[in-house]
Amino acid sequence: MICRSQLIRMLIQILALIPTFYVLYRLIIGTFQIVHAWCPYSVICFGIYNFTFRSAIAVAMNLAILAGMIIAFTTIFWGRKFCGYLCPLGTYLEALFQLRSRKYRCRKRVPYYIERKLAGIKYLVLALNVAFVINGISYIYMSFCPVVAFPSLLRLTTGAIAILALITIGGLLTERMWCRWLCPFAALMNIFQFLGGLFKIKRHKVIRNLESCVECGICMQYCPMNINLQEYEVVENPDCIHCMMCAAKCPKPGTFTTKKHRSDD
Ligand code: SF4
Ligand code: SF4
Numbered sequence: 001m002i003c004r005s006q007l008i009r010m011l012i013q014i015l016a017l018i019p020t021f022y023v024l025y026r027l028i029i030g031t032f033q034i035v036h037a038w039c040p041y042s043v044i045c046f047g048i049y050n051f052t053f054r055s056a057i058a059v060a061m062n063l064a065i066l067a068g069m070i071i072a073f074t075t076i077f078w079g080r081k082f083c084g085y086l087c088p089l090g091t092y093l094e095a096l097f098q099l100r101s102r103k104y105r106c107r108k109r110v111p112y113y114i115e116r117k118l119a120g121i122k123y124l125v126l127a128l129n130v131a132f133v134i135n136g137i138s139y140i141y142m143s144f145c146p147v148v149a150f151p152s153l154l155r156l157t158t159g160a161i162a163i164l165a166l167i168t169i170g171g172l173l174t175e176r177m178w179c180r181w182l183c184p185f186a187a188l189m190n191i192f193q194f195l196g197g198l199f200k201i202k203r204h205k206v207i208r209n210l211e212s213c214v215e216c217g218i219c220m221q222y223c224p225m226n227i228n229l230q231e232y233e234v235v236e237n238p239d240c241i242h243c244m245m246c247a248a249k250c251p252k253p254g255t256f257t258t259k260k261h262r263s264d265d
């Protein structure tokens, strides 16, 4: 039985999908022509480097870039709620993994020491992107970008087929694989959170009450970002997407809360 907080989250995720489906539809039928004019993740592929107001498409793209910058900036205060509630790609991957049996979902977790290493790949993807942008060869990443691949469903290229297969098969094998290991936008958001921490800015974080916790480990079986919750009283891990699945599954109600927290509090 789905709890109230998860029901609300699901409704928000569905509402957030509506504009995505609209843009996707217009892109597929060809009345919208450039995916980057609508994609906030284009902050990665173009960024401030290309922040100009030369034409209508450039303005729209700049607004998309601006939206991406705002989303990344707000993680300083709110953490990655965008990923848990609004990102259409994250919602797709979350829904995909629900197709697996409950037994598989709970038991097939990647060991934490491997998780930590794999989670570092996304920073490499971001760094590569920055290098591509600076050298004017962003098209290399775009050939493999899932946001570009989805609207290309009717005219799939090799890169689009490869990335759609990777995120779909990977997403079926392990929850939110793209989000945990590869998403360059996640890496950017984590860098903003890190900078916020350097400036001692308080950020919303998930708190685990150690007094009511009975160390059953159920929360860890359900965390979509495979965070080792046993390590934390305050979940400092920047990959936490504030989905509160841990709270929903914990047999001790009220053990998980959220509050604004500074790292040295
Ligand atoms: S990690 Fe990337 S793809 Fe996943 S929910 Fe966040 S922004 Fe979306
Ligand atoms: S599910 Fe709740 S009680 Fe069990 S380990 Fe996690 S926080 Fe503790």
Ligand code: SF4
Pocket: 206, 222, 223, 224, 225, 226, 227, 229, 235, 239, 240, 241, 242, 243, 244, 245, 246, 247
């Ligand atoms: S720690 Fe809790 S809120 Fe954070 S991603 Fe995991 S389940 Fe979601």
